[in-house]
Amino acid sequence: MSLSAFLNTFAGNPLNRASERRVDAPWLAEKLAASDSLGIALWNGKPLLETTKDGGVQIAYLPAKMVEDLAGGPERLLFMGLWKETAVFAVDLENPADPADGPLQGLGRFEDLRAMALKLPGPDAAILATAKSMFEWRRRHKHCANCGEPTDAVEGGWKRSCPACKAEHFPRTDPVVIMVAVHGDRCMLGRGATWPKGVFSALAGFLEPGETIEEACARELFEEAGLKATSVRYHSTQPWPYPSSLMIGLIAEVDGDQATPDQTELAEVRWFSRAEARDLLEGRIEGIMAPTAMAIAHQLIRAWAYPEA
Numbered sequence: 001m002s003l004s005a006f007l008n009t010f011a012g013n014p015l016n017r018a019s020e021r022r023v024d025a026p027w028l029a030e031k032l033a034a035s036d037s038l039g040i041a042l043w044n045g046k047p048l049l050e051t052t053k054d055g056g057v058q059i060a061y062l063p064a065k066m067v068e069d070l071a072g073g074p075e076r077l078l079f080m081g082l083w084k085e086t087a088v089f090a091v092d093l094e095n096p097a098d099p100a101d102g103p104l105q106g107l108g109r110f111e112d113l114r115a116m117a118l119k120l121p122g123p124d125a126a127i128l129a130t131a132k133s134m135f136e137w138r139r140r141h142k143h144c145a146n147c148g149e150p151t152d153a154v155e156g157g158w159k160r161s162c163p164a165c166k167a168e169h170f171p172r173t174d175p176v177v178i179m180v181a182v183h184g185d186r187c188m189l190g191r192g193a194t195w196p197k198g199v200f201s202a203l204a205g206f207l208e209p210g211e212t213i214e215e216a217c218a219r220e221l222f223e224e225a226g227l228k229a230t231s232v233r234y235h236s237t238q239p240w241p242y243p244s245s246l247m248i249g250l251i252a253e254v255d256g257d258q259a260t261p262d263q264t265e266l267a268e269v270r271w272f273s274r275a276e277a278r279d280l281l282e283g284r285i286e287g288i289m290a291p292t293a294m295a296i297a298h299q300l301i302r303a304w305a306y307p308e309a
Contacts, residue, residue, distance in 0.1 A: 008238035010129035015081035022156040031087035039067025046110040060108030079156030092135040136243035178204035179250040202297040238296040277305035
């Protein structure tokens with residue numbers, strides 16, 4: 001259920017996560033065996049998709065029993081939640097060969113989620129982002145951080161338990177502040193040192209321990225561009241499954257326009273008037289590009305450029 005009037009790509013997962021059911025192993029087994037339960041498949045991080053009758057694209061749902069068989073056990077299986085009363089599961093496949101040419105032939109095709117995100121219905125993109133983030137976490141946390149021994153997937157795939165030292169491990173989400181800096185009637189965007197030439201976007205950085213969102217925003221602006229924030233306004237957030245971040249979108253007022261890129265994180269900065277920001281978003285500035293509409297950075301720039309929208 002959406003609690004916000006504004007949803008970024010990958011936000012708005014419509015499933016009831018039914019977290020209270022994750023500990024109920026008999027119930028999960030019953031739902032996996034039920035003929036009306038559904039499954040989704042990811043192969044090397046790519047979701048199985050199908051073409052709709054009108055030429056669009058959507059999740060290619062499978063019978064849950066097929067997903068269970070493909071998983072071969074709980075390690076690669078994830079209970080996603082409920083669509084109304086229908087249980088939905090996901091399987092993480094890592095075979096070298098494309099399963100769409102094997103056991104899943106004729107049932108869909110595996111596509112890159114980032115490339116297909118804007119073509120998918122919003123709820124489908126959000127469901128797939130959840131699955132991708134969870135499987136990326138599983139892939140990176142197969143061993144206990146406490147003793148180093150292999151861990152087991154439990155509670156529908158939402159927890160890992162160490163049989164050696166009994167430590168429990170839960171999915172992590174890395175918070176990232178991402179902000180458009182504003183001074184007067186202009187906003188500042190930057191080009192990352194490793195980005196393609198001409199791409200300008202909002203500044204961003206990971207939130208550190210013991211730091212508020214506002215403090216992280218101010219620190220990143222000062223570290224990367226030498227700007228001092230005077231106020232910070234929240235816009236929206238975006239789950240970002242690469243591998244498992246939460247982008248916290250902000251508009252930050254700064255006390256001056258003398259920005260200096262640090263040449264480490266930031267190679268170049270540029271100030272834009274509202275008219276120029278609109279031209280940037282619409283692709284009307286030769287040699288300069290905005291982030292795609294899939295990114296929260298695009299939506300932050302748009303929110304500032306079109307305040308009346």
